[in-house]
Amino acid sequence: MTKSPLAPAAFPALPAIGGVRYAAVAAGVRYKNRTDVMLAELAEGTTVAGVYTTSATRSAPVLDCQSKTGGPGTGRAAFLVNSGNSNAFTGRNGAEAVAAICQVTASTLGIEEARVFTSSTGVIGEPLPHDRITAKLSELRDTLSADGIEGAAKAIMTTDTFPKGSAATVTVGGKTVTIAGIAKGSGMIAPDMATMLVYIFTDAAIGFDALQALLSQGTDRTFNCITVDSDTSTSDTLLMAATGASGVDVTGNAEFAIALEGLMMDLAHQVVRDGEGATKFVEVQISGAATDGDARKVAMAIANSPLVKTAIAGEDPNWGRIVMAVGKSGAEADRDKLVIRFGDILVAENGWVSPSYSEAQAAGYMKGQDLVISVEMGLGAGKSTVWTCDLTHRYIEINADYRS
Amino acid sequence: MTKSPLAPAAFPALPAIGGVRYAAVAAGVRYKNRTDVMLAELAEGTTVAGVYTTSATRSAPVLDCQSKTGGPGTGRAAFLVNSGNSNAFTGRNGAEAVAAICQVTASTLGIEEARVFTSSTGVIGEPLPHDRITAKLSELRDTLSADGIEGAAKAIMTTDTFPKGSAATVTVGGKTVTIAGIAKGSGMIAPDMATMLVYIFTDAAIGFDALQALLSQGTDRTFNCITVDSDTSTSDTLLMAATGASGVDVTGNAEFAIALEGLMMDLAHQVVRDGEGATKFVEVQISGAATDGDARKVAMAIANSPLVKTAIAGEDPNWGRIVMAVGKSGAEADRDKLVIRFGDILVAENGWVSPSYSEAQAAGYMKGQDLVISVEMGLGAGKSTVWTCDLTHRYIEINADYRS
Numbered sequence A, B: 001m002t003k004s005p006l007a008p009a010a011f012p013a014l015p016a017i018g019g020v021r022y023a024a025v026a027a028g029v030r031y032k033n034r035t036d037v038m039l040a041e042l043a044e045g046t047t048v049a050g051v052y053t054t055s056a057t058r059s060a061p062v063l064d065c066q067s068k069t070g071g072p073g074t075g076r077a078a079f080l081v082n083s084g085n086s087n088a089f090t091g092r093n094g095a096e097a098v099a100a101i102c103q104v105t106a107s108t109l110g111i112e113e114a115r116v117f118t119s120s121t122g123v124i125g126e127p128l129p130h131d132r133i134t135a136k137l138s139e140l141r142d143t144l145s146a147d148g149i150e151g152a153a154k155a156i157m158t159t160d161t162f163p164k165g166s167a168a169t170v171t172v173g174g175k176t177v178t179i180a181g182i183a184k185g186s187g188m189i190a191p192d193m194a195t196m197l198v199y200i201f202t203d204a205a206i207g208f209d210a211l212q213a214l215l216s217q218g219t220d221r222t223f224n225c226i227t228v229d230s231d232t233s234t235s236d237t238l239l240m241a242a243t244g245a246s247g248v249d250v251t252g253n254a255e256f257a258i259a260l261e262g263l264m265m266d267l268a269h270q271v272v273r274d275g276e277g278a279t280k281f282v283e284v285q286i287s288g289a290a291t292d293g294d295a296r297k298v299a300m301a302i303a304n305s306p307l308v309k310t311a312i313a314g315e316d317p318n319w320g321r322i323v324m325a326v327g328k329s330g331a332e333a334d335r336d337k338l339v340i341r342f343g344d345i346l347v348a349e350n351g352w353v354s355p356s357y358s359e360a361q362a363a364g365y366m367k368g369q370d371l372v373i374s375v376e377m378g379l380g381a382g383k384s385t386v387w388t389c390d391l392t393h394r395y396i397e398i399n400a401d402y403r404s
Helices: A060-068 A091-109 A130-132 A136-140 A149-155 A208-221 A254-273 A290-306 A306-313 A320-329 A360-364 A392-401 B060-068 B091-109 B130-134 B136-140 B147-154 B208-221 B252-273 B290-302 B308-312 B319-328 B359-366 B392-400
Strands: A020-025 A037-042 A045-050 A078-085 A117-122 A164-172 A175-184 A198-204 A236-242 A281-289 A339-342 A347-348 A368-375 A382-389 B020-025 B037-040 B047-052 B079-083 B116-123 B166-172 B175-184 B198-201 B236-244 B281-289 B339-342 B343-349 B368-378 B382-387
Touching: A020 A117, A020 A149, A020 B339, A037 A198, A045 A060, A045 A208, A045 B252, A045 B290, A060 A091, A060 A117, A060 A236, A060 B175, A078 A198, A091 A117, A091 A130, A091 B208, A117 A236, A149 A164, A149 A175, A149 A254, A149 B359, A164 A254, A164 B290, A175 B392, A198 A339, A198 B147, A208 A254, A254 A281, A254 B208, A254 B290, A281 A290, A290 A306, A290 A320, A290 A368, A290 A382, A290 A392, A306 A320, A306 B392, A320 A347, A320 A368, A339 A360, A347 A360, A382 B392, A392 B136, A392 B252, A392 B308, A392 B392, B020 B136, B020 B147, B037 B147, B037 B198, B037 B208, B047 B208, B047 B281, B060 B091, B060 B116, B060 B236, B079 B091, B079 B198, B079 B236, B079 B368, B091 B130, B091 B136, B116 B236, B136 B290, B147 B166, B147 B175, B166 B252, B198 B359, B252 B281, B290 B308, B290 B319, B290 B382, B308 B319, B319 B339, B319 B343, B319 B368, B339 B359, B343 B359
Parallel strands: A078 A117, A198 A236, A281 A368, B079 B116, B198 B236, B281 B368
Antiparallel strands: A020 A037, A037 A078, A045 A236, A164 A175, A175 A198, A281 A382, A339 A347, A339 A368, B020 B037, B037 B079, B047 B236, B166 B175, B175 B198, B281 B382, B339 B343, B339 B368
16 A cells, blocks of 8 residues: 555654563464564553543453453553454454453463453454464564564554654653554544554553553543544554553653653654545644634534545635534534634635635645644634544545455 | 436426416526526415524525514515525625625515525635626516426536426315425535525415424424535525415415425435435434434434445445444444344344345445445334435545635
8 A cells, every 4th residue: 555645754763661572473364464463561560551442332352451451460461452353343252252362362471361451453343363363472472572663563554554653751850761652543533532553652650540541631632633534443442551660650740741642642643644545634723712622523523524624635725614614513603703724824704705815825825735724713712623634535445445 | 517326317397386486597606608596486475484504604695584584574575596606604795795686686576675585505705796696687587487497496506416306296175285396405415404405385375383393393304314425504595485376274284294394305315316426325224222312323423424435335335334333423322232234134233243144145235326224223212214325536526626
């Protein structure tokens, strides 16, 4: 598959994280000639927290992870992830597959089943050939490596056109704490929560409640603020492991919280940049709404509107569709108070196109790759920023023919 | 533009309605070489009722119609509609354009301005060249004809690929009452209310409150149950005129109510059949939900899902995406109680694909033009049926390049 034109130049050099080792293997779950299973082994004492899809039809591995998150174990732990098959809507077979994978992972690594967290991503409704995965566990264990994170990022891809990674370091009391994360996701992306898989690792020490709070809050401001196609996955999973190997406790540390949220935002933006068929990265900024909730409604109505997204694909500064989306959002709005901008270009105010507006200038702006659409509502202090991409022929091509 | 493959064979033969005359003209509002303004003149004593978009950024003509609906006048009345320009988000100029058109229509026909109802449909945010319309009013008046309804239906088209009309007759106390309606709409179609223009005429006699109640209730079950692209117009308008020319009072008559709703449903389905780029007409039936509201949430989540709609375009029986859409809808759902069917084909039950399911058989079904997707939720008595179309390359083509 051709790499997204919005992709970063290269996968970043991610630092090793004390207490974490990775492996990836080609198990032939569905894809041929590529890796499709990744294992991350986590040192004793690692805190694991997670955020999961709110879908009412969430997958068997998600249900299993949820039941284990916040559990009492402190021994070594593992993340085991396959691509190609989501093990969602697979009936009783789905739970049995998860149990089999967890059992073999636990016995192969010599850890508790309650400390094995699995994810599956890919087609829905087909039985997961879990024996292909379990047959590879010894090989995975024997190839675990502290610098295997890029391979792990590649093994979890589905329709992604590039692997996604991000890192951050924080200095706390003169000591360095490191965070590294990987993600996959390019379609079926919308809140709740950004329809993707994300794994974040740090050598910081932090308890479960504090880590879970950071993750939940950060997700609301990052992964829950992106949308590719308004569709929500049955498999969304964000898992984070804090090994404590640095010996630095970051509980309550603001710099760590900021660095973690920055890393989450970077990964979230990379997912949008790999949106199926995307040729434009679009930031939608809403301010002056009656409430933050209203601002979010307007932002998502714009970001999810097929008419707005096709206009962007066509490099058409069709601001009338922005007005339409504001109007349909359900948020309080006063047509005559709206101020609409494309980048720095004042487009509309006082209920109409601005006297200074130049269609040629706006059309020139729309030819850019990274666009900002902003709307001031003129009603209050509510604000929201979300990120999305355009809707192109390529999205149709990818999704009209996904299973064939 | 090529006619939709889902279009009816021909425009139906619509009966004349006592008390109504129509005219259409090419005023050059935006389009060249086609009619773009229609006038319907309504006899003295005509009751006029209306249902309008709930958009917070609704257009100047919608605001004007709303202010006049239910007003005290009983003299002759008129509907004046242009295509090509929606006169929405046109600031103070918008209201001035409506006032100018109403004034000239009233003076040309010799009627009250309060009895002139106007609609505009087309691009948003460009000033309506109302003088091109008012310059044609004498010609419109001089060409009014009882059999001009097909011409009127053609003049209100924008991206429509065929004109839409429907008729019904009802016998009340041995006398015949006739209803005829026309509609336009093919994109920016979603509740509230079906994003389109609809004009219905009858020779029945009925008071405003009774007619308004029939229209509002019928809209909820017809036009508000269709969606093409989830986008809601700033101009949605449904106007109905009851001239009383038949001498038959239909207040409280059930047959009339049923016939009217049937006509509204026919027009609503025609709008979906002309959905931008549509190649499939899809009925989504939800039953067994906890409440009717939940059933509607599920139905609309399926009908608006880009992933479901692209799968249908690809003739792919990708029922996993139906599960996804149920899950994201926000409605109460139990994964293991869902029963999913494509037409009569049982696809999934007990939380998984049915043992009897044949992918080849389902793929054969998806090659049809009219499809039914049904989901039994297994929770209660809530139900909802909505209609939509597939999402194809043609939708992107039409909407990425609409203004150029």
